[in-house]
Amino acid sequence: MKNKIILFSALAFIFASCHTNHNHDAEESHHDKVSIKITAYSNEFEVFAEADPFVVGKSGEILSHFSHLPSFKALESGSMTARLKINGKETSHTLDKPTRKGIYKFIITPETEGAGQLVFDIVTEQGTFQLTAPDIHVYADDHDAIHAAEEVIVSSTNATVFTKEQSWKIDFATEYPKVEPFGQVIKTTAQVQSAQGDEIIITAKSNGIVVLAAENVLEGKSVSNGQTLFSISGNGLANNNSAVYFQEVKNNLEKAKADFERLAELAKDKITSEKDLLNAKNQYDNAKANYDNLVNIFSASGQNVIGSMNGFVKQVFVQNGQYVEAGQAIVSISQNKTFLLKAEVQQKFAPVLATIKSANIRTLQNNQTYTLAELNGKIVSFGRNTNNDNFLLPINIQIDNKGAFVSGGFVELYLKALTNTQALTIPNAAILEEQGNYFVFVQVHPELFEKREVKVGATDGLKTEIVKGITQQERVVTEGAILVKLAQATGTLDAHSGHNH
Numbered sequence: 394m395k396n397k398i399i400l401f402s403a404l405a406f407i408f409a410s411c412h413t414n415h416n417h418d419a420e421e422s423h424h425d426k427v428s429i430k431i432t433a434y435s436n437e438f439e440v441f442a443e444a445d446p447f448v449v450g451k452s453g454e455i456l457s458h459f460s461h462l463p464s465f466k467a468l469e470s471g472s473m474t475a476r477l478k479i480n481g482k483e484t485s486h487t488l489d490k491p492t493r494k495g496i497y498k499f500i501i502t503p504e505t506e507g508a509g510q511l512v513f514d515i516v517t518e519q520g521t522f523q524l525t526a527p528d529i530h531v532y533a534d535d536h537d538a539i540h541a542a543e544e545v546i547v548s549s550t551n552a553t554v555f556t557k558e559q560s561w562k563i564d565f566a567t568e569y570p571k572v573e574p575f576g577q578v579i580k581t582t583a584q585v586q587s588a589q590g591d592e593i594i595i596t597a598k599s600n601g602i603v604v605l606a607a608e609n610v611l612e613g614k615s616v617s618n619g620q621t622l623f624s625i626s627g628n629g630l631a632n633n634n635s636a637v638y639f640q641e642v643k644n645n646l647e648k649a650k651a652d653f654e655r656l657a658e659l660a661k662d663k664i665t666s667e668k669d670l671l672n673a674k675n676q677y678d679n680a681k682a683n684y685d686n687l688v689n690i691f692s693a694s695g696q697n698v699i700g701s702m703n704g705f706v707k708q709v710f711v712q713n714g715q716y717v718e719a720g721q722a723i724v725s726i727s728q729n730k731t732f733l734l735k736a737e738v739q740q741k742f743a744p745v746l747a748t749i750k751s752a753n754i755r756t757l758q759n760n761q762t763y764t765l766a767e768l769n770g771k772i773v774s775f776g777r778n779t780n781n782d783n784f785l786l787p788i789n790i791q792i793d794n795k796g797a798f799v800s801g802g803f804v805e806l807y808l809k810a811l812t813n814t815q816a817l818t819i820p821n822a823a824i825l826e827e828q829g830n831y832f833v834f835v836q837v838h839p840e841l842f843e844k845r846e847v848k849v850g851a852t853d854g855l856k857t858e859i860v861k862g863i864t865q866q867e868r869v870v871t872e873g874a875i876l877v878k879l880a881q882a883t884g885t886l887d888a889h890s891g892h893n894h
Contacts, residue, residue, distance in 0.1 A: 427542040430838045431455075431511065433526040437462055440513055440524050441557060441839035446538035447477070447503050447531040455499040457513070458557040458839070459491075465872075467495025467561040471517035475499040479509035479531050495561060503531040552843045553834065553881035560839075565873035567836050570819045570865050575858050576812025577745055578851045583736035583754075583806040585798050588791055592707065592727040597717045599696050601625035605713040612709060616700045616726060623723065625696040639687055646684040649677040704728040707800070727800065732792050733773070736806050737785035746775045748810040752790060753854035755805040756797050762854045768792040807854040817863075818856040823871040824849065825878055834877050836868040842877055 431442040439460040445453035455475055459468040468491065475497075476485040486499040511529045515522040532538040597603070605623045616622065653673040659665040707727040711717060734754070738746070749772060755762040765771070770792035779786060788808070798804070824847070825832045831849050834842040847862030863869060870877055 427539055429542070431526045431529070432838050433513075433524045434462070435522060435524045437522050438468070438515065438524055439465065439839065440526070442511075442526070446535075446542060447501070447529065448535055448538050449503050449506050449531060449533055451535070452500055452502045455501060455511075457497045457499065458495055459497065459513075459515070460495065460557065460561070460839075463566060465560060465565045465567070467557070468515075468517070469494050471515055473497045473499075473516075474514040475501060476512045476514065477501050477503060477509065477529065477531075478512060479503060479529075480505050480507045495557065506531045506533045550843075552837055552841050553877055554840060555842055555877045555880050556840050559876075559880070560873065563873050563876055565876075566871050567839075567868045568820075568871050569868055570817050570859060570863060571856075572815050572817055572865055574812055574814065575816035575818055575851070575853075575856075576748075576810040576814055578810070578853045579738055579742055579745065579749070579808040580854075581736045581738050581806050581808065583734040583790070583804050585800055585802050585804060586733045586735055587707075587727050587729075587800050588731040588733045591729070591731045592704075592725060593701060594722050594725045595622065595698060595701070597625055597696070597719055597721045597723055598698070599625055600718050601696065601716070603711050603713065603715050603717055603723065605709075610706060610709055610724060612706050614706045615704075616706060617703050618700055620700045621697050622700055623698050625698065625717065642680070642684050642687055646677075646680040649673070649680040653677040698723065700726060702726060702728065729794055729800070732794050732798055732800065734790040734792060734804065734806060736788050736790070736808075737783070738788060738808070740779065740784065740786060743777075743786060745810050746786065746788065748812075749775070749788070749808045750811045751809045753807040753809070754792070755807070755854050757803060757805065758799075759797060761797055763795065763797075764855070765790070765792070768795060805854065807852070809853050816850065816858045817865060818858055819863075819869055820871045821852060821855060821857050823869050823874055824857055825874055833863060834870040834874055835863060836870065842870060844878075844881065 427446055429442075429444045429446060431440070431444060433440050439462055440457055441460075442455050442457040444455040447453055457473075457475070459473070460466060461468060470490060472487065472489050473491075474485055474487040476483050482504050484501050484504055486501055488497050488499065492498045508528065508530050511526045513524045513526075515524070530541065532541065603623055603625055610622050653670075653676070656665050656670045656673045660667070660670045704726045705728075707725045709724050710722045717723065752765045752770070752772075753762055754765070754768065754770075770790055773789040773791050775788040776786040790806070792798070819833065823833050825834075831847050833845055833847055835845045837843055845862055848860040850858030850860045852858070
């Protein structure tokens with residue numbers, strides 16, 4: 394079934410140049426020939442074609458480079474048809490497979506002069522697609538074609554050649570700048586802490602000596618709900634001996650039970666009073682309740698402490714064999730699922746805090762940036778006032794842990810205020826800095842990029858506002874810009890130097 398195609402852009406460049414060392418095949422040379430540069434985009438593909446000028450009755454070559462979008466990787470298989478449509482007449486050429494990886498070489502012989510379009514029909518395992526390059530001109534003779542080419546020459550001043558074969562080998566992408574809401578951004582640092590309910594501290598329920606289960610209570614060790622973590626033994630203690638206390642409670646239960654059963658038998662023969670029977674039953678019930686309360690966590694050897702949720706051991710606060718008192722923290726268990734980012738900002742941002750609806754978070758260990766939506770995050774609270782110990786305003790953000798965050802660590806936080814102000818933005822990866830100046834590579838065509846200085850505004854960690862230097866209609870390199878810069882450093886500015894197909 395044929396997919397619906399949306400044509401984003403089609404640019405046809407015609408320029409005359411000396412193709413020094415520019416060969417499309419080992420046996421062919423295109424020295425001193427005029428070529429037409431054709432670029433078109435759809436949702437799924439980019440095509441960059443180098444074609445001979447179209448002349449009526451003369452066969453011309455269209456060397457086409459096809460890249461998948463948005464990966465910008467070469468199309469390695471699939472059949473392709475190039476159709477030149479001029480004044481209602483159509484000439485086509487079909488290839489069952491690429492000439493080389495990503496490259497299809499068509500031969501087209503126009504039948505009539507005039508303006509029209511070049512259509513590429515692509516059939517792959519994923520379906521049927523189409524790209525259209527408009528504004529294609531066919532001329533009556535070579536003289537007219539060459540004359541037209543000489544009038545439209547693309548300047549390569551301050552430009553860098555980066556061939557499709559080079560870009561296919563790396564992570565590479567280009568895109569248009571976006572005009573979107575971009576308000577005030579507050580950059581700060583936040584500490585990562587476990588969210589409330591995500592972490593618990595297990596404490597001692599009695600005095601005694603801690604006996605840790607060595608295979609269970611290690612920091613980072615997984616634990617489960619109901620698992621025995623350690624015990625607290627009072628054996629050997631002169632005072633507050635839990636084992637003695639447990640035995641005492643057990644003895645009291647047995648005595649109260651015997652007294653109650655004896656009086657119950659006497660009551661049948663009216664030998665004892667109802668009051669004495671009720672007192673005996675009350676003592677028995679109290680002793681049993683006390684014993685039942687202890688028996689779940691105590692044994693003859695002491696208190697058994699069990700985990701109350703699934704998670705991992707975050708921190709052990711005592712050593713094996715250490716004496717502890719009731720209420721003292723022994724171990725903390727964390728699920729490591731939800732974190733709280735605790736940040737502080739200057740008082741001058743107080744009027745803006747209420748408008749903060751989103752944030753970007755950058756981890757310091759791997760320099761990865763996440764949006765608040767990616768982490769299922771939310772703004773939990775922000776401070777309305779300061780105190781004597783801290784003159785900064787707090788702000789708390791809750792996020793899900795995607796595996797890149799460590800409790801107790803720090804992250805960079807970009808707080809984004811809600812706004813209706815529109816700004817021109819590009820990804821941060823598109824911007825290169827040189828001695829305090831900022832540059833981007835603007836696409837002249839998919840194998841030629843102009844280095845352009847830009848003036849930048851605020852950044853939210855992912856995108857940067859561009860104040861001056863480029864327009865919304867100019868594609869820029871958003872991935873792989875540093876490698877384009879390295880290609881420029883070689884000093885090769887010939888638009889076709891070293892370009893072999």
